Amino acid sequence: MMDMLIPLMVIIPIICALMVNILHGKDKLMRWVSLIVAIIFPIIAIIASLGTQYFGGHNSSLISSALPATLASVSSLSPGIVYVFANINRIFIFLVGIVVFLSLFTYFSERKKLSGPYLFLIFMGVASVTALLLSNDIFNMYVFFEIVALTQVGIIIASSSEYKYETAFKYLILGSIGGPMLLLGIGFILAVVGSVNIADIVAVISTNVVNPLATPLIFAFALMFFGWLYVSGLPPFHTIKSELYSRARPNGAAILQAFSVICMIAFGIAIYRIFVYVPFFKPAIIIFSLLAMVLGVSMALMQNDFRRMIAFLAVGELGFIGLGFGIGTQLSITAALFQAANELIITALLFIGFGTVYYLTKTSDTKKLGGLITVSPKMAIMVLLGGFAMAGVPPFNGFQSKIMLVQSALNAGLPELAIVAVIVSIVTFFTFVKAFHTVYLQPKPANLKFAHKKIPAIATFSVAVLLIICLILGILPDLVTKIFIPFAGGLI
Amino acid sequence: MSFYDKFVNSVSNLKSKLSKNPTTADNVSGALAAELTIIVCLLISAILLRHISVIASVIMILFIVVLLFTNVPIAPKLKKEQDDSLSKMTFYAILALGVIIAAIYWGLKYV
Numbered sequence: 078m079m080d081m082l083i084p085l086m087v088i089i090p091i092i093c094a095l096m097v098n099i100l101h102g103k104d105k106l107m108r109w110v111s112l113i114v115a116i117i118f119p120i121i122a123i124i125a126s127l128g129t130q131y132f133g134g135h136n137s138s139l140i141s142s143a144l145p146a147t148l149a150s151v152s153s154l155s156p157g158i159v160y161v162f163a164n165i166n167r168i169f170i171f172l173v174g175i176v177v178f179l180s181l182f183t184y185f186s187e188r189k190k191l192s193g194p195y196l197f198l199i200f201m202g203v204a205s206v207t208a209l210l211l212s213n214d215i216f217n218m219y220v221f222f223e224i225v226a227l228t229q230v231g232i233i234i235a236s237s238s239e240y241k242y243e244t245a246f247k248y249l250i251l252g253s254i255g256g257p258m259l260l261l262g263i264g265f266i267l268a269v270v271g272s273v274n275i276a277d278i279v280a281v282i283s284t285n286v287v288n289p290l291a292t293p294l295i296f297a298f299a300l301m302f303f304g305w306l307y308v309s310g311l312p313p314f315h316t317i318k319s320e321l322y323s324r325a326r327p328n329g330a331a332i333l334q335a336f337s338v339i340c341m342i343a344f345g346i347a348i349y350r351i352f353v354y355v356p357f358f359k360p361a362i363i364i365f366s367l368l369a370m371v372l373g374v375s376m377a378l379m380q381n382d383f384r385r386m387i388a389f390l391a392v393g394e395l396g397f398i399g400l401g402f403g404i405g406t407q408l409s410i411t412a413a414l415f416q417a418a419n420e421l422i423i424t425a426l427l428f429i430g431f432g433t434v435y436y437l438t439k440t441s442d443t444k445k446l447g448g449l450i451t452v453s454p455k456m457a458i459m460v461l462l463g464g465f466a467m468a469g470v471p472p473f474n475g476f477q478s479k480i481m482l483v484q485s486a487l488n489a490g491l492p493e494l495a496i497v498a499v500i501v502s503i504v505t506f507f508t509f510v511k512a513f514h515t516v517y518l519q520p521k522p523a524n525l526k527f528a529h530k531k532i533p534a535i536a537t538f539s540v541a542v543l544l545i546i547c548l549i550l551g552i553l554p555d556l557v558t559k560i561f562i563p564f565a566g567g568l569i
Numbered sequence: 570m571s572f573y574d575k576f577v578n579s580v581s582n583l584k585s586k587l588s589k590n591p592t593t594a595d596n597v598s599g600a601l602a603a604e605l606t607i608i609v610c611l612l613i614s615a616i617l618l619r620h621i622s623v624i625a626s627v628i629m630i631l632f633i634v635v636l637l638f639t640n641v642p643i644a645p646k647l648k649k650e651q652d653d654s655l656s657k658m659t660f661y662a663i664l665a666l667g668v669i670i671a672a673i674y675w676g677l678k679y680v
Contacts, residue, residue: 247653251659254666258666303669303670315651316658361672371606371610375604378603443595444593493614494617504606511595
């Protein structure tokens with residue numbers, strides 16, 4: 078049965094995006110409209126019933142009986158856009174909603190004058206990642222991803238960073254390599270299978286209607302895999318992604334990384350469903366995930382800019398998600414999805430939490446910082462706990478997903494991956510403690526100047542909420558894993 | 570010259586090209602930790618090749634050992650290669666595309 082709330086999860090942010098752009102200059106009104114939508118959005122994700130929404134197409138089960146027997150097979154094909162809303166979508170859309178709400182809340186508290194175009198970009202991005210997650214059609218997924226990529230560029234340009242135009246330009250140039258390759262891969266699939274609907278492609282390939290190892294399909298896999306690396310920010314795109322996060326406003330960076338995680342998961346699941354039979358599928362994912370983990374954490378260790386450090390750590394954490402897909406067992410995919418949900422929350426916490434340091438001092442250079450624990454001990458402790466969550470320290474959520482991943486690697490007979498995962502977690506912990514010591518604990522430099530004297534209470538509230546979510550998911554992982562486990566079972 | 574001195578010099582050389590700030594213990598400890606992480610992870614990842622061929626795994630480990638002996642410290646060099654230069658980012662993106670296409674397309678013939 079159709080549920081009209083499913084398309085509303087896409088339509089409401091789009092309408093809001095248009096409204097805030099028109100309302101630019103009327104700050105109070107923009108603030109209210111944005112907050113109302115940011116509150117409604119995750120609520121809709123919670124109350125919407127599961128189901129399928131046919132956009133401009135047809136419900137195959139309704140018309141199959143009306144068609145002659147010779148056309149029965151045609152009725153199962155889906156010519157229009159199909160939105161599939163499952164429990165896994167509910168979790169990710171809800172978490173994105175929470176991150177966006179808290180980031181916007183922090184943005185409003187830090188700035189008196191709001192930017193309509195900036196809010197427009199954020200809400201368009203939200204609508205696009207939601208549609209990307211719901212869509213069962215790889216071409217539509219590509220289109221929605223391109224909108225997300227453009228909003229990411231816009232969010233950077235709307236920041237006050239010195240190198241914002243340069244970063245945005247570089248992201249566009251690299252996007253002009255990664256995006257077309259993804260589209261070309263989709264084109265190859267369309268040429269061979271005749272459909273871009275994922276369920277149809279899987280049905281055609283699995284029933285050997287086309288040769289699964291046909292050259293165009295293998296080529297399509299190679300191109301789409303490269304596109305997935307670009308979408309996710311895995312190597313070789315990790316440097317531009319980390320630069321992107323570090324140049325954005327800290328609350329904007331929290332939203333940008335949430336977008337990247339959702340894009341990674343959505344395309345990761347689609348590629349897994351279509352190409353898991355390809356012999357090099359899992360090794361290819363493992364290689365690039367390991368590269369992301371090692372390069373992310375080692376580059377983070379050598380940063381003097383704490384925003385860049387968190388950005389590299391975020392990229393390294395993406396490697397854990399990829400590793401789960403690469404191992405390819407029910408437990409590992411569950412761990413990957415759980416890790417994705419955790420990373421959404423933890424990285425947002427760190428960007429917003431450490432962002433308050435930038436708000437106070439207008440610098441993110443750790444050499445110029447120190448002694449900030451005296452300004453806000455509460456925030457310092459919460460940021461420290463957030464870092465523990467990222468490193469996988471119990472009882473936080475990061476511990477649960479990482480221990481699942483290590484367990485799955487051991488069960489799959491790949492202890493090397495388990496050892497690397499543990500080493501990277503330990504180094505993440507070290508990186509974080511080093512940065513925390515530099516920013517909060519070492520003596521305050523004499524020439525350190527403050528742009529603001531206090532941290533906004535709303536920023537503290539936002540970080541506290543995210544930390545509570547980390548703790549809840551750490552103590553009660555079943556809240557989400559009971560949904561991820563059957564989904565992962567269906568995927569393999 | 571000890572390994573640590575060699576390391577400090579390497580980090581200082583790189584830093585002097587990137588910024589005017591002095592090299593601190595913080596920079597060196599970070600780079601040293603990164604170096605050890607890379608070495609350990611490289612060697613452990615090479616052992617993964619045993620699932621395909623034990624001989625390939627041994628050859629790869631020996632190759633990495635030689636590479637490490639002749640190229641340490643790797644971390645500062647890696648950082649230099651992963652700066653914000655558009656030309657380097659583009660080069661590695663195209664290199665990765667080439668490797669992926671070649672490995673998946675031609676590699677499949679040997680499966």
